Amino acid sequence: MTFPVAKAEMLIRRPVSEVYEAFIDPAITSKFWFTRGSARLEAGKQVQWDWDMYGASAPVQVLELEVNKRIVIHWGTNAEWTFTAQSENETFVTITDSGFEGEAEEVVQQAIGSTEGFTIVLCGLKAYLEHGIQLNLVYDKAPYAHVNKPEVTDEQDDSGEVEFT
Template structure:
């Protein structure tokens, strides 16, 4: 828990009823991740790599640094804007994985930090819901694309 003087940490979490290895792979392998989050990636997440993710429906992309990949346990990245996001994968049973996503390092005015944190929390919740639907039921819900279908900055 943060105090009033600390920069906030945003957390989203979801139980996905699949084995930890399968859930972890869905977040490091862009062939799977593109089914529920971004539309294009320059590569698989590996410690020390730089990866470009694209959301073509919105005309946006970001370059990120992969800080840590611990198979079936943890992924930590740094976005181009300086925030860091960490996924932790905790097996709860043979076919259950608790996924927690935490983002820290927000900068700017109080209003800017709060706005970005709220957007990130909502976004990661949608990503986790999409991952759950895809991994548990094989359904691509298009949640990210349909969140703001008319928000493409190139229109």
């Protein structure tokens, strides 16, 4: 059996250095993906990413970093980001995820879920970096699964961030 590889791609209209940094720095990544990260990504280091609304966390082993080009991690599966400058202010991001385990149907479902999840992450990244808007896509993806439910208001501050109270 050939094992599936999840793949999500998106053009982000920002310089490659800014797009790459958005995945390295948890202070930025938390604006469009997870709630918080324990540290910046560094090759050979382990960090933790938390999704407080779901009561979930993931240990993340950073395997490789090529500045403004590539990120490779292991977090139960093997995920790789590639960053390709299309112009001075355009970056094409490709994320692949592989190494799913289980019976054939489980592996297929994991790959589908990963493709969906990383597509949501890239859409959130695009909105945040291009327009300064936090869409809270990951938060809203599965509201029935929330274990911590802050009230979301439609109030936004000058940065475009939605307030959670």
